Amino acid sequence: MIIIIKFCFFAMAILCVAPANAQTQGVVFGYGGKNGPNRWGHLNPHYTKCSVGKLQSPIDIQRRQTFYNRSLESLHRDYHTTNATLVNHVCNVAMFFGEGAGDVVIDNKNYSLMQMHWHTPSEHHLHGVQYAAELHMVHQAKDGSYAVVASLFKIGSEEPFLSQMKDKLVKLKEERRKGNQTAQVEVGKIDTRHIERKTRKYFRYVGSLTTPPCSENVSWTILGKVRSMSKEQVELLRSPLDTSYKNNSRPCQPLNGRRVEMFHELATEKQETSSKKKKPN
Known part of the structure; x- marks a missing residue:
């Protein structure tokens, strides 16, 4: 698989959720200029969804467009210790997991954890705010x-x-300085269980890949709690990337009438308590 310096190819670009496709290999896309997001849909016939799709991601999650759904359940994730590899994919830094990394259950359907990667700044906005970074855990x-x-x-x-990955990220950065544009750093056994910590609030909607081919009907869960990372960590995530990919966020897309549903544990508990009080003796 050929990688050309300073450009992302479909097969090795973000690998956000899509597998390689021989028909789209060799088509470059970027985050500015002639290959920027507003041009993705015109770069290749297989990228048409990027321009005409009605279920595109990311989005700005606005309060007035968010609906509390009492039928949603607490997010169930069950991750395990597994082998991992840190990879520079030219336009993002990703970590790929071996078999048995665990899964998430959504609408009674199991999705296995495959990889995770970072965008800087965030792709999704929350109530009009864009944050410093966004982590995508792909299942x-x-x-x-x-x-x-x-x-x-x-x-x-x-x-x-x-913080656990600091030395590995530094090594990835050093490989970039040596001219190795697509370096891989073996992480070995890694425990991802702390990532599945209890989630009291999340947003759910149907969207798309955030990179070409922008395929739709992807289930998105955006955790409601905004976490923290240091400025140094943000720079470490950017450091292995070429200048044109350090800001690797697709702009927000129109909602086009979609419902963004919200789960909130505290609201659920209040409703359950209220229902119990109304029950006749």
Whole structure:
């Protein structure tokens, strides 16, 4: 698989959720200029969804367009210790997991954890605010469909998981300086269980890949709690990337009438308590 310096190819670009496709290999896309997001849909016939799709991601999650759904359940994630590899994919830094990394259950369907990667700044906005970074944890079901669990990060204290990866990220940066544009750093066994910490609030909607081919019907879960990472960590995530990909965020897309549903544990508890009080003796 050929990688050309300073450009992202479909097969090795973000690998956000899509597998390589021989028909789209060799088509470059970027985040500015002639190959920027507003041109993606015109770069290749297989990228048409990027321009004409009605279920595109990311979006700005606005209060007035968010609906509390009492039927949503607490997010169930079950991750395990597994082998991992840190990879410079030219336009993002990603971590790929071996088999048995765990899964997430959405609408009674299991999606296995495949990889995670970072965008700087965030792709999704929350109530009009764009944050310093966004983590995408990419899961795939046996039928090939995808579910992405996203976390937003503001500048603040160090993020524990990235703190564990500091030496590996520095090594990835050093490989970039040596001219190795697509370096891989073996991480070995890694424990991802702390990432599945209890989530009291999240947003759910149907969207798309945030990179070409912008395929739709991707289940998105955006965690409501904005976490923190240090400015140094943000720079470490950017450092292996070429200048044109350090800001690797697609602009927000129109909602086009979609419902953004919200789960909130505290609201659910209040409703349950209220229902119990109304029950006759």
